[in-house]
Amino acid sequence: MDLLSREIQLDWHPDACARVPYALYTDQAIYERELERLFYRAHWCYVGLECEIPNPGDFKRTSIGERDVIVVRDKSGAINVVENRCAHRGVQFCQKSFGQTKTFVCPYHQWSYDLRGNLIGLPFRKGVRQGEKINGGMPADFDLAEHSLTTLSVETWNGVIFASFDRSIEPLRSFVGPEVGAYMDRIFDGRELTLLGYSRQRIPGNWKLMQENIKDPYHPGLLHTWFVTFGLWRADQQSQMIVDARGRHAAMVSRKNDGGKSDAVTAGVTSFKENMVLHDDRVLDVKIEPWWNGPTVTMLTLFPSLIVQQQVNSLSTRQIIPTGTGSFDFVWTHFGFKDDDEEMTRRRLRQANLFGPAGYVSADDGEVIELSQRGFDQHTELATVCELDGRGTGGADHNVTETLIRSMYGYYREVMEL
Amino acid sequence: MIAAQHVSIENRLRIEDLYAEYAACLDDARFEAWPDFFTEDCSYRIVARENYDRGLPLALLSFESRGMLSDRVYGITQTLFHEPYYQRHIVSGLIVKADDAGYRVRANYVVVQTKVGALPLVYSVGRYVDRIVEVDGSLRFAEKICIFDSELIANSLIYPI
Numbered sequence A: 001m002d003l004l005s006r007e008i009q010l011d012w013h014p015d016a017c018a019r020v021p022y023a024l025y026t027d028q029a030i031y032e033r034e035l036e037r038l039f040y041r042a043h044w045c046y047v048g049l050e051c052e053i054p055n056p057g058d059f060k061r062t063s064i065g066e067r068d069v070i071v072v073r074d075k076s077g078a079i080n081v082v083e084n085r086c087a088h089r090g091v092q093f094c095q096k097s098f099g100q101t102k103t104f105v106c107p108y109h110q111w112s113y114d115l116r117g118n119l120i121g122l123p124f125r126k127g128v129r130q131g132e133k134i135n136g137g138m139p140a141d142f143d144l145a146e147h148s149l150t151t152l153s154v155e156t157w158n159g160v161i162f163a164s165f166d167r168s169i170e171p172l173r174s175f176v177g178p179e180v181g182a183y184m185d186r187i188f189d190g191r192e193l194t195l196l197g198y199s200r201q202r203i204p205g206n207w208k209l210m211q212e213n214i215k216d217p218y219h220p221g222l223l224h225t226w227f228v229t230f231g232l233w234r235a236d237q238q239s240q241m242i243v244d245a246r247g248r249h250a251a252m253v254s255r256k257n258d259g260g261k262s263d264a265v266t267a268g269v270t271s272f273k274e275n276m277v278l279h280d281d282r283v284l285d286v287k288i289e290p291w292w293n294g295p296t297v298t299m300l301t302l303f304p305s306l307i308v309q310q311q312v313n314s315l316s317t318r319q320i321i322p323t324g325t326g327s328f329d330f331v332w333t334h335f336g337f338k339d340d341d342e343e344m345t346r347r348r349l350r351q352a353n354l355f356g357p358a359g360y361v362s363a364d365d366g367e368v369i370e371l372s373q374r375g376f377d378q379h380t381e382l383a384t385v386c387e388l389d390g391r392g393t394g395g396a397d398h399n400v401t402e403t404l405i406r407s408m409y410g411y412y413r414e415v416m417e418l
Numbered sequence B: 001m002i003a004a005q006h007v008s009i010e011n012r013l014r015i016e017d018l019y020a021e022y023a024a025c026l027d028d029a030r031f032e033a034w035p036d037f038f039t040e041d042c043s044y045r046i047v048a049r050e051n052y053d054r055g056l057p058l059a060l061l062s063f064e065s066r067g068m069l070s071d072r073v074y075g076i077t078q079t080l081f082h083e084p085y086y087q088r089h090i091v092s093g094l095i096v097k098a099d100d101a102g103y104r105v106r107a108n109y110v111v112v113q114t115k116v117g118a119l120p121l122v123y124s125v126g127r128y129v130d131r132i133v134e135v136d137g138s139l140r141f142a143e144k145i146c147i148f149d150s151e152l153i154a155n156s157l158i159y160p161i
Helices: A028-039 A172-176 A178-187 A208-213 A225-230 A342-354 A363-377 A403-416 B009-027 B031-037 B049-054 B066-079
Strands: A019-021 A045-049 A058-064 A067-073 A079-083 A098-100 A119-121 A128-130 A133-135 A153-157 A160-164 A193-203 A239-243 A250-254 A297-302 A306-311 A314-322 A328-337 A383-385 B038-048 B061-063 B086-099 B102-114 B121-135 B138-148 B152-154
Touching (some): A178 A297, A208 A314, A250 A403, A314 A342, A342 B061, B009 B138, B038 B066
Parallel strands (some): A193 B152
Antiparallel strands (some): A019 A383, A067 A079, A314 A328, B038 B061, B086 B102, B121 B138
16 A cells, blocks of 8 residues: 555547646646655666765765765775664664764664664663662663664665665666666676766756656757857767667757757757857866767666766766655765866866756756746646657657657556556 | 964955955956956966866966967957856955965855856856965955866856966
8 A cells, every 4th residue: 555645637539648737747646646746666777986985984965856865885895875764763863964983863862873883772671770770761671682773785887876765676677678788787797996086966846857858869959058159969870769668768869069050950050059058168178988889978867866967078977866746956966987087077166067957068957947836836737748749659860859748657657557 | 384374354345345356347347447456467267176185287268378378368359259158256255365475365256157148057066266465555366266166167268266
C-alpha cells in the first residue's frame, strides 16, 4: 500500500505523451507520489563525487528528494550514505555541509553512531546509580543494532556516487542501461577527478522542467545567443539523441560547427547576432581533448536527479533537489581530471563563465523555467504541447526534436500510474 | 611582506566616493559605464563563500580583462534573456589599507533586488575584497572579488554586483 497515494484527478489521454498536463507541475498529491516513487524508490539518485570526500572520515551533506543525507567515507575507505536523522527523536543531527569526523553524535541526547550508521552508544543506557538504586536506563532488551541510522544502498560509477533509500534496487549499471552508460563511461572512465567548486541556485519552478530543459535540443539554438552565434549548439549540427530502453535517461550528443550565418537556422532567429565579436575570446578558447572521440558536447540526463555536462572543455554534474511543487535547488559541481595541466584547468574555469546561475547559456534557462511555472499556476486544466518531430518516443539522429521529453513522460506515466 | 603605508584622509574619501559611484552606476543600470571602473587587465570575480573558504577555484563569474567585462555588458543588454530587475547596493564598513600594489579595501555589501510587481528581496550578501590603483589621476579597480555568503542564488544572477 502506497501511503502517499492520495487520489489524483488527472485528465491525461493514455496515448498522449505529446501533451503534458500543467497539473504535473503544480499538484501537491502528484508531487508527493513523485517523491515516493521516483526519488525514494527504485531510482538511483546522485549524491556526489568521490573526490569531494577523498579521505577516511570525510563527509558531505546533500539531499535525495526532500530527505537530508550524509555521504561519508569510513575507515576502510568505503563510501556510506546515511540519512541525517537521529534514530532517537528524529533530530537532523549534522549541520555542517562538509567535514571530517570519526563518529556522528546527535547534539540532543548524544546518541553516537559510527560512519556506517551503527548506533555505538548512548548516555544512561544502564541507568544512573543513586545510592543503592539505579534510576532509569533503557529496557534490558534494548538492542543498539535495532536503532541504526537509516542506511542507503550505495554504488559508484568511476568516481560518481549514487544512493537509494530502496534496499532492493537494481544494480546501477542496469538502471542506467548501456545506451546512456556508454556516454557516462566516456567522461568517467576511471580517471581520477579533481573538484573545482560549486554553484547553487534555487529555481522557482517544478523540478521536472530542468530534466525537460536538458532533454530539449530545440531551445539552445533559439534561447541562447552564444550557442547559435558561435556554433556550440544549433539545429544544423550533426547530433544524436540517445535514450535508454525505458525512456527515462537520455544523452544529447553533438559536434560544434563554426557558427555564423546560415539561412536554415539563423534567419529570423532573434538571438542570432551576426556581428557579435568578443572583446576577449579566451572564454571560448576550446582545446580538443583526445577522449572526446568526436562529440564536442554531451548532455546526459539521469532520471530523476542528475545532469552530466560536457560542453567543450567545461565539465559539471548538476544535481536536482526538489523543494516543493514549484521550486527546486540546482547544485553544480564543476570538475576536471587529475592529469589536467594548469592551462587546461584555467580553460575549464574560463569556460565555466558560460554555465551556472550567471552563465551566458544557463542563466536564462532558470529564467524561462520560472516563467513556465507562472503560466502553469494560471490554469489547472491545460497541457503543454510537445510535438516537434512527431508524437512518438525513442531516439533521433538530429536535434530538431522533442522526442526525449515525450520518452521521459512515457516512462513517468508508467511508474506514476497516471 | 609588503609594507603597509599610510592612507590620507583625502584618499580615504576618494575611495569612499569610488564605492558610491560604483554602486550608483549599477543601481542606475548604466551598465555600459561599468567597465570604466576597472583597469585594462583587471580581475573581477563573483565567488561563493564556500568555494573561497575552501580554496576551490570556481567562480560564479570570473573575468580577466576589461574586454571580458564589456562582453558581459553585451550579454546583459543583448543576449541573456531575463526578467529585468532593479538593484540597490548598500556598501559599508570600508577597511582601507595601502601598500606598493595599491589600496587594499575590504567592504561589506548587500544587494536588494526588486522586480516589477514583487516585494524587494535580499538578493546577495557578502563582502568585496578589492585592490585599487591610480590610473591617470583617478582610482580604478585592479582586482575586485565579490564573496557572497548567500550560497543559493535566487534563480539567476545577470547584472554585476
